[in-house]
Amino acid sequence: MKILCVSDEVDPIVYSPRIKERFGDVELVIAAGDLPMDYLEFIVSMLNKPLLFVQGNHDLPLGSNEMPGLRVFGGGSEPGASGAVDIGFRLVREAGGVILGLPGSIRYNGTRNQFTDAEMFFRLSLLLPCLLFNRIFRGRAIDLVVTHAPPRAINDREDPCHRGFRAYAWLIRRFKPRWFVHGHVHLYDLSEKRICKAGDTSVINAFGHWIIDTEDGKQ
Numbered sequence: 001m002k003i004l005c006v007s008d009e010v011d012p013i014v015y016s017p018r019i020k021e022r023f024g025d026v027e028l029v030i031a032a033g034d035l036p037m038d039y040l041e042f043i044v045s046m047l048n049k050p051l052l053f054v055q056g057n058h059d060l061p062l063g064s065n066e067m068p069g070l071r072v073f074g075g076g077s078e079p080g081a082s083g084a085v086d087i088g089f090r091l092v093r094e095a096g097g098v099i100l101g102l103p104g105s106i107r108y109n110g111t112r113n114q115f116t117d118a119e120m121f122f123r124l125s126l127l128l129p130c131l132l133f134n135r136i137f138r139g140r141a142i143d144l145v146v147t148h149a150p151p152r153a154i155n156d157r158e159d160p161c162h163r164g165f166r167a168y169a170w171l172i173r174r175f176k177p178r179w180f181v182h183g184h185v186h187l188y189d190l191s192e193k194r195i196c197k198a199g200d201t202s203v204i205n206a207f208g209h210w211i212i213d214t215e216d217g218k219q
Contacts (some may be wrong), residue, residue: 005206007032007183015093034185097143
């Protein structure tokens with residue numbers, strides 16, 4: 001199965017009349033935050049595939065006038081007119097796997113969708129019963145984690161805005177998901193490293209777009 005991952009910018013390769021030609025064989029779309037809803041609506045309407053998203057630190061409530069011209073995600077877990085589903089702080093089963101969504105970034109200026117590490121650890125603690133149940137009775141707690149921010153010391157930066165969560169690094173060590181997909185850290189040089197291995201987990205920066213192929217292990 002192929003998964004199209006998008007994050008942080010409207011990628012002209014995806015936002016194109018040729019999207020079906022390029023990505024028609026994907027079975028799932030993952031959005032890792034800071035994207036206009038119109039863009040996600042376009043992807044869903046053109047590919048007719050499930051799209052799961054988490055909110056980024058720059059996403060605003062539906063109907064906000066703080067950034068005119070940019071319409072972004074509303075809350076809730078059910079698909080709206082766009083067909084996209086918000087999976088923030090939720091475990092969902094999709095395409096034969098268990099997916100966990102975690103929104104926002106590390107707190108750096110106190111605006112919405114920002115959390116301290118302690119707050120993120122607390123949110124994860126609320127999910128522990130489900131994670132342990134999955135590991136005991138289904139063999140794996142989670143297959144794919146979708147976040148906006150990266151884990152600490154993996155694909156992150158040292159400035160206050162782009163530091164990763166230690167809570168995410170703990171999650172990887174404790175539950176060993178196969179993939180961890182994030183955005184938030186922009187890549188402007190094609191030579192910049194996009195994928196890191198953390199144990200058995202592939203940590204992937206989805207800035208722009210990236211394809212995961214679950215059948216042969218290629219990313």
